[in-house]
Amino acid sequence: MNKHLIATAILGASLALSGCAEEPSQQTSQQQHLQPIDVAQVIIKPVQNWHTFTTRLEAPEEVALMPRVAGVIDHIAFKEGDNVKQGDLLFKLDARPYAAVVTSLEAQVQSAKAALSQAQSEAKRAVRLTQRKAISTEQAESRTSMLHQREAQLAALKAQLVSAKLDLEFTDxxxxxxxxxxxxNITKGNxxxxxQTVLTSIVSNQTMYAYFDVDERTWNSxxxxxxxxxxQQVVMQKxxxxxxxxxxxxDFIDNQIxxxxxxxRVRARFDENEALRAGSFARIKLAASDVTEQVIVPDRAIGTDLKNRFVLTVGDNNILEYKLVTVGERYGRFRTITSGLKTGDVIAVNGPARVGPGMPxxxxxxxxxxxxxxFTLSPTAQHILMAKK
Structure with a gap:
């Protein structure tokens, strides 16, 4: 009888010790199976709201090049698509007809000068003869009138010569x-x-304008x-x-709505380099002048539940909690939270990708x-903003 009691006591003690050993072992196993998740404390930063507008770039100067005189193209002096400077020779017309006109007018001017010189001498002689009463007053006035005619003829020929020289110059x-x-558009020999004839077009490329329209409510607010x-600075995406x-x-705000x-109508100016081309479609972002502090979280931390947006926060005992949030503007890979989170909250950085609320x-x-x-655009900011996906 005593042997049986001793055996039973030993068996009971063994079972009790086994149970004590299994309890911490199970706890250790549960801890080993917890999902490792990246978490971070939310950021508080001063931000400006962004407003986005679409536009097309325009060059401040654009020329449809046409000749100022008619003629036959003798030479094309540029390479298509090249940068050109003001005053560079682009086309050359056959200048011989215009050179001949200049030569003819120069000869006529010399003849008119000679006629004027003779008229001046006769007018002076008429004054002396009139004083001696050797000719009539009528004859003297006739010579004076001839002098004025010769002066007018010379002036007219000089004006024609200036015009002819301009025409000759315009052949370049x-x-x-x-x-x-x-x-x-027109090649040699034509x-x-x-x-009337459009030879080619030239657009300036060192500065570009971007016109866009801001609705009255947004502008006023x-x-x-x-x-x-x-x-006011803006940023642009091509x-x-x-x-x-x-x-x-x-650099320009229209004078009326x-x-x-x-x-x-508002215009943005971009003083850059040849990377911008007239006619390009672009998006403009303009920052509101007011700066406010907002909660910032990674955009990937925000989940969608039907019509709601939510963020998973880390609560007591490292258990995830569902927090309904209102989202604001996006800044690169981050987004503002206008309600639902506060300073000190710790969130699941990657959102509900592998976890859910209530999960340790x-x-x-x-x-x-x-x-x-x-997050803000100051007059000296040189940041690059990432586009919305």
Missing amino acids: IRSPIDGVISLA NVLAG AFNDVTANDK VGQRAFAHIGYI NAATGTL IAPNQITLDTEGVA
Whole structure:
């Protein structure tokens, strides 16, 4: 009987020890299966609201080049698509007919000068003879009248000679502006008409304008105090680019609201290089003048639940919690949260990609890197803004 009691006691003690050993083992196993998730504390930064407008770039100077005199093209002096400077020779017309006219008029001017010299001598002689009463007053007045006619004839011929020399000069067709030249529409040997034949086109390329229309409500609420003298900065994105890499400023604001559309015409100026082309489609971003502090989170941290936006925050015991949020503007890979989060909140950086609310996690604390992202646009800002996807 005693042997059985001893065996039972030993078995009970063994089971008790086994149970004590399994409890921490199960806890360790559960911890090992927790999902490791990157978490970070939300950022608080001063931001400006951005307004986006579409536009097409325009060159401040654009010329449809036409000849000022008629003639036959003798020579083309440019390479299509090249940069040209004001005064560069582009086309040369056959100048011989105009040179002949100049030579003829120069001879006529010399003849008129000789006739004028004779008329001046006769007029002087008439004055002396009149004083001695050797000729009549009528004859003297006739010689004076002839002098005036010779002077007028010489002046007219000189004016014709100036015009002829201009026509001769215009046979050399030069660039009126700096810019990029297009194709030659008319080739060597063809006849062109003055003021009618378009030889080619030239557009300036060192500065570009971007006109866009701002609705009256937006302008009054966000930009009412902006003037052209402020040189309010804007950033621009060309088609096919992800970055708003081109920085310009407002240099013109129209003097009235368009009553038909309820918009205000505004122009941005970009003083850059040859990377911008007239006619390009572009998007303009203009920052509101007011700067406010907002909660900033990575855009990928925001999830969508039907019509709602939410963020997963880390609560007690590292359990994820569902937080309904209202999102604001996007700045590169970050977005503002206008309501739902506060200073000190810790969020799941990658959002609900692999986890959900109520799930315990193994948090991996990281720091959000906002370097290179512009949240405000100051007069000296040179940041590159990433486009919205």
